[in-house]
Amino acid sequence: MTTVYVKAEERRRQLVAAARLVLARSGVAGSTLRAVATEAGVALGTVHYAFPSxxxxxxxxxxxxxxxxxxxxxxxxxxxxxxxxxxxxxxxxxxxxxxxxxxxxxxxxxxxxxxxxxxxxxxxxxxxxxxxxxxxxxxxxxxxxxxxxxxxxxxxxxxxxxxxxxxxxxxxxxxxxxxxxxxxxxxxxxxxxxxxxxxxxxxxxxx
The missing domain is CATH 1.10.357.10 (Tetracycline Repressor, domain 2)
Incomplete structure (x- = not known):
């Protein structure tokens, strides 16, 4: 499987967009970094790398x-x-x-x-x-x-x-x-x- 390189700033934008969808759907309390990773279609580690918390x-x-x-x-x-x-x-x-x-x-x-x-x-x-x-x-x-x-x-x-x-x-x-x-x-x-x-x-x- 080939891994496509995505620039850090573009990755951050993708994750923020995914987080907005998760937050709109589940609220702050129901949103997790794992849910954001799933929404964005990336590994949880990718989210942690861009946003440690x-x-x-x-x-x-x-x-x-x-x-x-x-x-x-x-x-x-x-x-x-x-x-x-x-x-x-x-x-x-x-x-x-x-x-x-x-x-x-x-x-x-x-x-x-x-x-x-x-x-x-x-x-x-x-x-x-x-x-x-x-x-x-x-x-x-x-x-x-x-x-x-x-x-x-x-x-x-x-x-x-x-x-x-x-x-x-x-x-x-x-x-x-x-x-x-x-x-x-x-x-x-x-x-x-x-x-x-x-x-x-x-x-x-x-x-």
Missing amino acids: KEQLLRAVLEDVVEEISTVVREASDTADHLQGAVLGAARTVWSRVAEAEPEEQLMQYELSLWALRTEGMAELAQWQYERYLDLLDEHWRRAAARTGVTLSVPARQLARLQLAALDGLLLQHLTSRDLDRTLADVEALLLQLVRYADPRPAATGP
């Missing part, structure tokens, strides 16, 4: 999830010429590509966040995760305002914190109800209120 693999998975969401948020664009349309358009794109498409992965993400907070030496990972989300939403509000020619009466960072807190709650509700129409209506109602709170004003023009 389960904690290291879970850290890599959470980092991968955050990067994926970051990419979706950055790529979400809208041609609306007003702030409300820009914010709603991006939210619909992100929801359809992340939350709506893979609810089990969203549940996995919450589990990983709680695991990080409960595991000694890992709390900073959960803090990094949420700070990253806040950075993305902060940037999104600023870019949407600049693109639509308005200034925000409320700091973009505060809008980001409020949006993240509310979306977290709505997403958890969706995971229990799986009522897509209700969730989408609530998300849009939430964002409309945030736009009103932001109180956008026409940006000052030069002399």
